[in-house]
Amino acid sequence: MSAHLPITLSVNGEELTRRVEPRETLADFLRRDLGLTGTHAGCEMGACGACLVMLDGLPVHACLIFAVQAAGATIQTVEGLTESAAIADLQSVFHTRNALQCGFCTPGMLVAAHGLLSRCAMPSREEIRDALSGNYCRCTGYEAIVDAIETVARRRAGEAASSMAEEPA
Numbered sequence: 638m639s640a641h642l643p644i645t646l647s648v649n650g651e652e653l654t655r656r657v658e659p660r661e662t663l664a665d666f667l668r669r670d671l672g673l674t675g676t677h678a679g680c681e682m683g684a685c686g687a688c689l690v691m692l693d694g695l696p697v698h699a700c701l702i703f704a705v706q707a708a709g710a711t712i713q714t715v716e717g718l719t720e721s722a723a724i725a726d727l728q729s730v731f732h733t734r735n736a737l738q739c740g741f742c743t744p745g746m747l748v749a750a751h752g753l754l755s756r757c758a759m760p761s762r763e764e765i766r767d768a769l770s771g772n773y774c775r776c777t778g779y780e781a782i783v784d785a786i787e788t789v790a791r792r793r794a795g796e797a798a799s800s801m802a803e804e805p806a
């Protein structure tokens with residue numbers, strides 16, 4: 638029987654302390670211990686991107702790190718990004734652009750897109766493709782997903798430009 642280790646971390650804005658098995662992955666911790674099943678477990682070997690979460694502001698594969706390695710970290714799952722409305726426009730445009738079918742890959746796609754747009758406000762289609770290169774989708778093909786992310790980037794840029802124009806000099 639393996640000993641459980643205490644970890645403290647922030648998940649979706651909430652500070653938590655839990656005891657975890659040393660070999661429990663962050664994906665299993667989020668899904669089983671916290672019930673955050675939006676983090677999907679697909680390949681569980683770092684290839685499909687379904688398990689992406691934001692860790693200290695960067696997208697990481699939750700299947701590739703142990704929960705104990707996330708001690709002290711700030712995690713945002715697709716649920717947290719949804720509740721804060723940080724990805725509301727991405728979710729809406731994924732829907733209107735038909736960028737999902739079964740939806741299994743979608744949480745990972747949204748986290749990858751969020752990570753990309755957080756570090757690059759106006760990515761090229763090539764950069765969007767590159768950011769999604771670790772995310773598998775078996776249903777839609779990637780064209781609609783790239784379209785959706787490009788649309789959101791343009792909208793956000795348009796909104797930022799018009800809010801700057803409205804600011805008093």
Ligand code: FES
Pocket residue numbers: 677678679680681682683684685686687688689698699700701
């Ligand atoms: S489940 Fe983590 S990359 Fe596939």
Ligand code: FES
Pocket residue numbers: 736737738739740741742743773774775776777
């Ligand atoms: S929508 Fe089904 S795997 Fe992407």
